[in-house]
Every structure is written in C-alpha cells, then in structure tokens.
Amino acid sequence: MTVLSLILQALAGLLLADFLTGVFHWLEDRYGRESWPVLGPLVIAPNRLHHEQPLAFTRSGFLSRNWTCAVAAGLIGLPLLAVSGPSIWLAMAFVFGALANEFHFWSHCPDRAPTIAHMLRAIGLMQPRGHHARHHAAPHDRCYCVLTTWLNPLLDHIGLWSRLERLLPKRWQA
Numbered sequence: 690m691t692v693l694s695l696i697l698q699a700l701a702g703l704l705l706a707d708f709l710t711g712v713f714h715w716l717e718d719r720y721g722r723e724s725w726p727v728l729g730p731l732v733i734a735p736n737r738l739h740h741e742q743p744l745a746f747t748r749s750g751f752l753s754r755n756w757t758c759a760v761a762a763g764l765i766g767l768p769l770l771a772v773s774g775p776s777i778w779l780a781m782a783f784v785f786g787a788l789a790n791e792f793h794f795w796s797h798c799p800d801r802a803p804t805i806a807h808m809l810r811a812i813g814l815m816q817p818r819g820h821h822a823r824h825h826a827a828p829h830d831r832c833y834c835v836l837t838t839w840l841n842p843l844l845d846h847i848g849l850w851s852r853l854e855r856l857l858p859k860r861w862q863a
C-alpha cells in the first residue's frame with residue numbers, strides 16, 4: 690500500500706464519519722423526541738440541552754461526553770467490518786465517529802484541544818469554533834456535521850437536509 694493510498698483511505702474514513710455525524714445530528718434535531726423510551730433521555734434530551742446551553746456538556750467528563758457516539762460507531766462499524774473486512778478507511782471512520790463528540794467539544798473549547806487537533810484544524814479537518822457556531826445560530830438547521838469544515842458548505846449549498854425533510858412526512862418532525 691502506498692502512502693498516498695493510505696492518506697486517501699484515512700481521509701475517506703474521516704469524511705464518512707463526518708457525514709454520518711451530520712445525518713444522526715439532523716435526525717436528532719429534526720425528528721428526535723425527548724418522550725421516546727431510552728433514546729429520549731439518553732440522546733435527544735442532552736442534544737436539546739446543548740442547543741439551549743452550549744457549554745453545559747463541556748463540564749462533563751470524557752466518558753460521559755463520548756459513550757453514545759462510541760456505541761453508535763460500534764453498532765455501525767461492526768456490521769461493516771463483517772461485510773467488508775478490516776481496512777484503513779473503516780478503522781478511521783470508527784475512530785473519528787466514536788470520538789466525534791470530543792471533536793465537537795474541542796470546537797467549543799479550543800484551548801482544551803490537544804496538539805494533533807490544532808494540526809487537523811489548520812487543514813480544515815477539524816472545525817474551529819466559528820464554523821460550528823453556524824449550527825448554534827437559530828433555527829439550528831445548517832452545519833449538522835461536527836468533524837471537518839469540508840462537508841457542511843457542500844451539503845448546505847445543495848440543500849440536502851431540507852430536501853430530505855421534504856421526502857419525509859411533516860408529522861414526523863419534532
């Protein structure tokens with residue numbers, strides 16, 4: 690395997706993870722209900738709280754911030770591993786997906802980000818605070834992806850989220 694192929698596979702994994710964070714975040718924001726069993730209190734309620742108090746989750750610990758993304762990454766990654774076998778892109782997608790909320794945390798608290806995160810931010814592979822702040826502006830309907838600065842401009846430009854919403858019954862919206 691060449692270095693270029695290694696880099697491209699790692700990039701593909703990161704972008705896949707970024708896209709999936711956007712999809713799940715959009716579903717949580719637009720269709721999630723706090724009244725749902727299990728997912729309501731564990732996922733939807735903290736997500737709503739984050740819109741109202743963006744810094745509340747920064748006061749929790751590493752495990753508390755990341756366990757839901759780690760579980761989701763496992764639930765998606767393990768079937769993919771069984772189908773496609775081990776690969777660099779899948780490993781990167783799993784790692785970045787499992788740590789997506791930590792990257793999100795570093796967007797809110799850049800002074801607490803490690804050196805590697807600052808290096809990734811310099812090339813757009815991690816969001817600076819200003820980029821993620823676009824999602825926090827009401828009505829929270831853009832910039833759903835939380836990892837890179839690469840996908841959000843494209844997905845918002847083509848109106849992916851509003852197009853998907855037109856395909857789904859309006860009564861499903863939260």
Ligand SMILES: [Zn+2]
Pocket residue numbers: 714718740824829
């Ligand atoms: Zn949101």
Ligand SMILES: [Zn+2]
Pocket residue numbers: 739743793797821825
């Ligand atoms: Zn945020």
